[in-house]
Amino acid sequence: MPREVRERQMLDAAVAAFARHGYQSASMDDIAEAAGVSKPLVYLYLKSKEELFMACVRREVEALVATVREGTRELEAPADRQLWSGLRAFFTHTAARPDGVTVLSRARTQGEPYAQEVFAMRARITDIVRVLLARAAQDAGCDSALAEREVAGLAHALVGAAESLAEWANTTAGEGPSAKETAATLMNFCWTGLDSLMRGERWTPSGR
Incomplete structure (x- = not known):
C-alpha cells in the first residue's frame, strides 16, 4: 500500500482516538489497531505520539x-x-x-x-x-x-x-x-x- 494511503489511515484513526479520549488517554495500540497496521509501523512513519x-x-x-x-x-x-x-x-x-x-x-x-x-x-x-x-x-x-x-x-x-x-x-x-x-x-x-x-x-x- 502506498505510504500516503497508510499515513492517511493512521491519521484518520488518530484523529478519532484523540477526539474521543484526549491526548493523554489516547492509546497508540488502539490507533494502530484502528488503522489496520502494527504499532511499530506507526512509530516508523510518525516517530512518536x-x-x-x-x-x-x-x-x-x-x-x-x-x-x-x-x-x-x-x-x-x-x-x-x-x-x-x-x-x-x-x-x-x-x-x-x-x-x-x-x-x-x-x-x-x-x-x-x-x-x-x-x-x-x-x-x-x-x-x-x-x-x-x-x-x-x-x-x-x-x-x-x-x-x-x-x-x-x-x-x-x-x-x-x-x-x-x-x-x-x-x-x-x-x-x-x-x-x-x-x-x-x-x-x-x-x-x-x-x-x-x-x-x-x-x-x-x-x-x-
Whole structure:
C-alpha cells in the first residue's frame, strides 16, 4: 500500500482516538489497531505520539483553511456573497469532520507547540474575513479611518463566533441546525450589524 494511503489511515484513526479520549488517554495500540497496521509501523512513519498528534492538528488546520479559501474565492462576487459562501463552507466542513473540530479544540489547551498551530490557523482565517469586511466597508463609502479601526475587531469576533458555533454544533449529535442554517444565523447577526455601522449608526450606552 502506498505510504500516503497508510499515513492517511493512521491519521484518520488518530484523529478519532484523540477526539474521543484526549491526548493523554489516547492509546497508540488502539490507533494502530484502528488503522489496520502494527504499532511499530506507526512509530516508523510518525516517530512518536507527539509527532502523531501534531500531524493530526496540522492536517485539520490545512483542511479547514483550504475550505474557507475555496468558499470565498469568487473574487468578482459582492463581499457579503463571498462571506456567506465562506461560512457555509466552514460549517459544512466542521459538520462533516466533528472529530477534527474536537482535535483542534483540544490542541488549544494542550500547550505549545500545538496551540500555536491553532492560533496561526485562526489568524489566517481572520485575515480572509478582514479583507472581505474591509472591502464591504470601502464599497459602502465608510470612513476609511473608522473602517480600519473596527474591521479587524469585527473579523476576530466573527471567527471566534464561528469556532464557538462549530464546537456547539459538534455536541448536538445531529439534533442542532444544519450547516446552512448555522451560517445564516451568523450571517444575519454580523451582516445586519455591519450594515448599520457602514451607514454610520452606532450603539451608545444609555445612562451610566
